[in-house]
Ligand code: HEC
């Protein structure tokens with residue numbers, strides 16, 4: 001009797017380890033698509049097909065893509081999305097593509113309401129946690145004052161570009177488990193096979209609609225992270241020194257971006273000087 005209970009407990013603990021799913025996949029499994037969502041996706045895929053069939057016209061010279069970014073290869077999202085993924089917003093795409101070097105897609109695009117997520121550095125190659133430390137940030141550590149006559153050991157020259165491992169990214173966690181889906185997960189493999197089917201099948205439409213149902217179409221505003229008040233990311237928990245956190249919070253480029261009131265507005269350099 002006792003042994004049976006033990007066995008059951010053992011079995012259920014094993015299966016909960018094997019089957020423990022990230023919050024994103026759990027959410028997909030609990031998602032009921034509305035007709036509207038399906039119709040929207042159908043429309044989108046019809047449009048999308050037209051665009052991709054236009055061949056060369058699709059890529060005018062100013063849309064030339066940079067080098068394919070290998071560090072994004074383990075993300076479920078790049079099953080379909082190109083790397084780098086952002087192309088549409090002329091104003092922000094360069095910045096957002098730059099951020100994909102150190103921020104996972106889900107951090108910006110999966111932010112379900114009323115759910116307390118935490119953020120940690122993850123090595124996207126094997127999904128291991130990386131211990132928070134200042135060296136993970138590109139933002140240099142506080143420059144040490146050079147005292148004439150004294151040779152500071154191990155102090156990199158301030159202007160030296162920091163080479164950082166792009167496979168390590170800030171990733172959302174829920175109850176200690178990474179939220180995102182890995183590319184080698186069964187659901188991801190299945191999605192890939194559906195995506196490779198020819199034409200725009202109902203299955204394809206369903207799957208595309210499902211995957212995006214819990215995602216935000218747009219990422220957060222710059223100020224969501226570049227602020228010292230109620231920021232999305234806790235930079236100190238991520239290992240940033242006070243100096244680094246301050247630099248990231250008060251980033252001059254993002255202050256410039258906050259002046260844009262709408263998508264079309266252009267800001268003259270002059271008006272920034274007023
Ligand atoms: C099965 C293929 C597929 C997968 C996997 C996929 N996407 Fe998409 N996604 C598309 C297509 C197709 C579009 C529409 C064309 C476009 O905007 O590039 C799209 C559009 C988007 C958009 C634009 C807004 C919208 O809803 O139209 C965002 C944002 C996005 N995807 C994010 C993601 C993220 C983040 C992931 C991973 C969690 C992901 N996608 C995974 C196929 C996919």
Ligand code: HEC
Pocket residue numbers: 072075077078081085086087088089092093096099100103104105106107108109217218219220221
């Ligand atoms: C730092 C936040 C951030 C990260 C990380 C991020 N995105 Fe985005 N994404 C945005 C914002 C903001 C937009 C709205 C359009 C814009 O500003 O470029 C957007 C728009 C998009 C769009 C639709 C518009 C377009 O430019 O094609 C797609 C598709 C997309 N993201 C996919 C992805 C994928 C895939 C990843 C991961 C490889 C990713 N994003 C990572 C912030 C982010």
Ligand code: HEC
Pocket residue numbers: 092095096099102103107108136137138139219220221222223224225226232233248251253254257
């Ligand atoms: C999800 C949070 C998040 C959002 C949203 C975000 N950033 Fe950042 N950004 C960061 C983090 C974290 C860093 C620090 C990276 C580092 O030091 O390694 C950073 C760094 C930067 C840097 C400095 C890059 C460097 O190498 O010195 C610039 C510039 C920047 N962001 C601009 C923007 C702009 C512009 C937007 C909005 C269009 C934006 N960011 C939105 C998190 C974010």
